[in-house]
Amino acid sequence: MERKAKKIVIKENYCIGCRLCEVYCITQHSKSKDIIKTYKGKGPVPVSGICFEEKGSVSFAIQCRHCDDAPCVENCLTGAMYRDKETGRVLHNREKCVGCWMCVMLCPFGVIKIDRAEKKVVSKCDLCIDGAFPACVEHCPNEAICLVDEDGKKIEKT
Amino acid sequence: MARAKSACEFVAERDESRCVKCQACVRVCANDVHSYDGDTGALFSDYSKCAGCHFCEDICPTGALTIRRNLSDTRENANWTKDYIYKIIRQSENGGVLLTGMGNDRPYRNYFEHIVLNASQVTNPSIDPLREPMELKTFIGRKPDRIEFSGAGKSGGHVLKQKIPPQIELESPIMFSAMSFGSISLNACKSLAKAACDFGVCWNTGEGGLHSELYPYSDRVIVQIASGRFGVNPDYLQRAAALEIKVGQGAKPGIGGHLPGEKVSEEISITRMIPAGTDALSPAPHHDIYSIEDLRQLIFALKEATGYVKPVGVKIAAVHNVAPIASGIVRAGADFITVDGIRGGTGAAPAAIRDNVGIPIELAVAAVDQRLREEGIRNQASLIAAGGFRTSADIVKAIALGADAVYIGTSALISLGCHVCQKCYTGKCNWGIATQDPYLTRRLNPEIGARRAYNLLRAWSLEIKEMLGGMGINAVESLRGNREQLRGVGLSELELKILGIKHAGESW
Amino acid sequence: MEYGQLKERERSGRVPSGCGVSGIMNRTGKVFSGDGILASICSMTERGNGLGSGYAGYGIYPEYADNWCFHIMYDERKARELVEEYIESRFEVVNEEPIPTRKVDALKYVPLLFRYFLNVKNGFAPESAAEEDYVIKTAMDINRNFKGACVFSSGKNMGIFKGVGNPGEIGEFYRIEDYKGYIWTAHNRFPTNTVGWWGGAHPFGILDWSVVHNGEISSYGINRRYLENAGYYCTFFTDTEVITYLFDLLGRKHKLDFELIGKILAAPFWSEIEREKDERNREFLKTLRIIYSSALINGPFAIIVANSTAMVGLNDRIKLRPLVAAEKGEFIYLASEESAIRLICENPDNVWMPDAGQPVIAKLKG
């Protein structure tokens, strides 16, 4: 199994609290992938895969760590939460999800978002599976989130 | 009702068709210009608080914001401009001295814009600096007039009779000006320090002391010894690449400095070696230098303290008598002399001083270089020019006028994000530069800052190489003082004479 | 345009020029006629434009070997009177005479040309440089302060002959073939920006230094200010003038040998210095370059420098101008083109191209 694990590193000392990561995450996971259309269009605005935290002058944005021993994957009752064999990413299959919240309970980072009405996990970072590069990383104005490979080497957008 | 609300200098225009109400602007403005009303879902902007720093404009993901000058104006009046009127209004409110930040913003003649450069055509070849060797290496320090050596050594080589006085070696004749930790954030210091080290030039502590997180960059630091002597101890002197006695700065010749106690944080307190929360006061003069011979005493005190292995320089503001003063400084034993022109920047200075005291660096460099040459002591000290270098061409011109190297301050800060809003003294720099507020300082990621400042050094060095190549010169030392490469445009005879250059149209 | 105006115009500003150079030396000091140098320089007609040529010969005045010899050109009789009065105030005049010339129709403006064999009035201590400084001062004073006069040669047992014309014309005019010397250098000038002035032709000389130069130097401005700092007055505004003074400063005053002068004028690149393995040598080279940074000659040049003891060829450090050297027996040849050597020395023992910035040094034996 060839897998090149990529992770997003959070540099909390440099998060400026603008929350643009969320804006770009939402846009990237929208139908149009255009900010203005995403927010001002008719369709529903997607939920970002990012948990933004702020306390006093400190803030950061955290998203799924794609843990090597991901408890959300290991304990998923339906296999909705799974590890993509090719990329090593932890991904979520909405179709399979029944909303048992096992993953929510076990994620020590608390980064899985739910939709109560639908009874499904609604959003979880997929490292922008549709894009070449995670949108939050690309657009973070202060490089407070960076993409690294499994050796911790920074990956730049090419 | 003489009271007036403060002048709205700027307006933040919001294009509602583009605004997606992400509220990034609300979150980032340190001046609280923008606000979001949860009830109505509307965004408001209070222009009166806007400093014109453009941070919100740059952060807005949809380009919905544009900062413009507020067009509201007073009646047209050649003397009583809006600026002067509002200054009086502001002063009438509290009876205080007007403060400002950055360099002189008055429209004095900028001689750089009246000097043009030469290029080779036919009679000698221009050089392609990308492929052919092009050397910008510069040494700062005292040089002997001639070499002294004893005949052939064992291996047939020459043996120097004595080492030449200490030099600092620069890969490009551009250094970062003195900017203290205090006047700028630690992240800004780190950015510049790292860029300087990565590029092989020097940075300068200002009189802020040397924070321990900056130790990794101390190989290339010029430390300042200023009137407040903040952070000065043997360790500080020992770590440095060179020492600089700060007598004056271009933005406020004859004026001291004052870092208010509320900005003296724990970190600054440690670095400056003063109790946290107390005012850091730099007296106007050094109270151990009331005359030139006292300067000599301090220069040699520093040389003694550091074992004569580091160049010791003196920084002065360019004032009327700059050339003889410089000569005196060189004769007092300085290894380099820094002259800071009237456009030199500052974190805070009385506007009246900043805008009216001193002379332009172009004239000062020309006068000092010429004076030192006339006295036959030009070799004895390097000349560093400072104060308002905005482009590589300014640097080329300064070097051709006689500078060995230049200090860049404002342009370095612009590379870190500064938009020259001139509000440094408020401590609310949205770009995380001229502030100690942890919420704001984190905005300057030193990794990015170092990369950007490095890029500026690289870009300007490349441009300098291009200009040198055009002149058919492949080592910057052949530009230094080479005023033949300059011509004035639209300058009076007296100005040309002071600059020591011919007018455009005159051939060799 | 009158001759005097030309001079003023040329002397009011710097005059760069492209050129051909040639030099011959017999290292044992055996003198030989100027025929060879004449033929050699004349073969490189393409390198000049008829606006200046000249020759320097060493060993040509054996009968006045111990006297300073000034070659002076005058615009007019009045200038001559004033200058001679000044010279007499400073020197004992052993002999004075017009420089022998032939009439050459092609030469339209010809200044008054005189030579003076002189002794300093009050002797100086033998080893001191004071006498030379005195001579230089006199020559510079005349060139600076006397309108219409120009000292263009001021050494001992050597002479410079130059003027506006092609090398053949100037050679014929000055009767170069009549002189015998052990070093000859010559120049064929291709000035830009000007129609040429007699005083501005090469070789340029001060004391027994003479320099012929091909190229234009971009560092002129700073080289000149550096020299002015060292007490030289640059009155000719030519590259050759500053090169000559640099040799005088570094060679005579700082007592550096030609190898080192080469390393100053055509300094090795920093990258080359860094590659020097011997640390002491590296330190020396670095120091040399730091101290003499303003003496670096930047831009293209190929020069032949001579004094009474040596002839030296030197290129700029990236070799932007041509220079070829050859040896045959005790003779050494330098020229811009190999053909200019082959013409007068059909089968040299050795022909080579000097490395950039590496001086070719031919020293007088014994």
Place this chain on the structure above:
Amino acid sequence: MKKTKYLIIGNSVSGVNCVEGIRQVDKKGKISIVSDEGVYNYSRPLISYYLGGRIEKSGMPFRDEGFYGENGAELFLNARAEKIDALKKNVTANGGAIEFEKLLIATGGRPFVPRIEGIDSAKEGVFTFTKLSDAEAIIKYIENESIKNAVVLGGGLIGLKCAEGLIERSIKTVIVELADRLLPNTLDKTASGIIEEALEKKECGLIKEETVSAIESRGGRVEGVRLKPGGKTLKTNLFVIAIGVSPDIDIAKAAGIKHGRGITVDSRMRTNFEYIYAAGDVAEGRDSLLGSNAVIAIWPVAAMQGRVAGINMAGGSAVYDGMFPMNAVDIAGVPVVSFGITNPPDTGEYEVLEKKGDGFYKKIVLKNNIISGCIFLGKIERSGIFSGIIRDRMDVTSFKKELLSEDFGLLVLPKEYRKHMVVGEGIEV
């Protein structure tokens, strides 16, 4: 006699994780699994969703079909393990014996059925609810008999989930719970109250502090149940007994394997026989909050124990350092997550922080500034952070006042802890 290197009894989460654990260490050794069920694998907790019609059977496996083949594990379905010969190292199943080198007992739990009057004569309409076959039987019964209402005995996790499944099938359901609240092991009265309201909206009946004392049947078919102590009779044709499960230890007991309530295991999931392991609902492993062994019949524990057992069986080294009870559940549209001790004894050792809002409730139970348990109801998204804090027995003194805050997150935690959470690249603080 068949031979295998690894034999696993039970094909639920422990068994499957055991296979993966073995394969982490031993890529080749033969693995055999015996299961008394007829399907290759499925998540037992999903049976309520199946009952409710929210998922198909095809959506129930927690490993895909290729799992056994890919891992070189032979699966014997409908093969009930009848006997373990611990000394001879073989297991009798389906009449044949299988010889093993290492054995895992992962027989899970068995529904607890209390003694109720008339239970033996009620052949039709009385069910338990722990296996897929139970759900299938209920569905079949409902469909065949056109059942319209039901009574579920037990307001614990199984009962509630069963009730929810029935409600989704439009069966009018009444839950009978002996305690004074729902999920008595997990929730307190406040939390229960919120869920009760939600159930009420879904027209689900709830009778608290009562139990079923007798089943009334006619012709072997349930007609109603009688309550105790109230004595009231509820008419129904469908009665589900969903009080809970107990460890299925009979076979182990017979083999002389040491046990308490469940099979006693050490930190490597070994029984008193060094080549026999146990994991999951049948095992009595370490409860990190109690500090002693206990049966914690929850999915994550079963998964973890199965994996640890597998690694150790294959010669690797893994330690199960104990877990604690935790539950995630969604009842009537109310998501609930709970950890550890949520109803502390009134001994004065415990400190309780709680906050109730519109549709949400949060409760933290502390002992000596270390969290013993908590309840998140309504808003559960960041609750996982507590799983780590409780596991690591972190002292919360420095951020106690933030514990109930609306925007509780990682930032509230001390920097050192954030560093500790992420080994290597992750969060730079």
Place this chain on the structure above:
Amino acid sequence: MMKINAEGMHYRVLNEKIRGALESGLTDISIEGVCGQRYIGAGLKKNGVCITANGIPGNDLGVFMDGPEITVHGNVQDGAGNTLNSGRIIIHGSSGDLLGHSMRGGEIFVKGDVGYRVGIHMKEYKDFYPVIVIGGSARSFLGEYMAGGMIILLGLKKDRRIAGDFLGTGMHGGAIYARGGPDGCQLGKEVKVFKVDGNDKEKIRKYAERFAEYFGYASEEILKEEFFKIVPITHRPYGKIYTY
């Protein structure tokens, strides 16, 4: 075969004679007493023509030439083969600076050493493939700005470094092959040294054999020593220096 004695002859006269001879249909011209005459063969466009020059031709030998072959018995001065389009120059002596400046096609063989900036800005185009083979050593800036074609540097004399500094500086195409490798030379930042592959060896063999034939060497001796290839590592080494 036509013989011209060029002694004392101006280059205009000499070139006039050469052109005249070619126009009259001659294909073989021998010039004696060449000494400094510039532009020999300048702009000549004709195939199958051989010019032999005995002596020292002046600058710009064969400039803009397109077809003829010039053999020089003697050294050549600066700029030989300048902007050569096709044809061949065989030099039995050494060369001055700028040999093959901007040459687009054709071949130059030099028995001895070459000066500075040899092969500067050589470039190949369609079927044109310029080649310089140097028997001795080269000075600095060999192959500067080189954009195509090949330079083979044999360094047979071994009396000095095979090349000077700034070897291949600004090079963005073509290849320089150095016998024994460019040890001790400062390379341009755009190039790196690689081992030669079979393809390279074939090319080297072809030209080494020709070199040996012209100058009387044994090609096996030449090919005995290992060759190294100096080629640019990127086609756009300066892509990141401009800001738009």
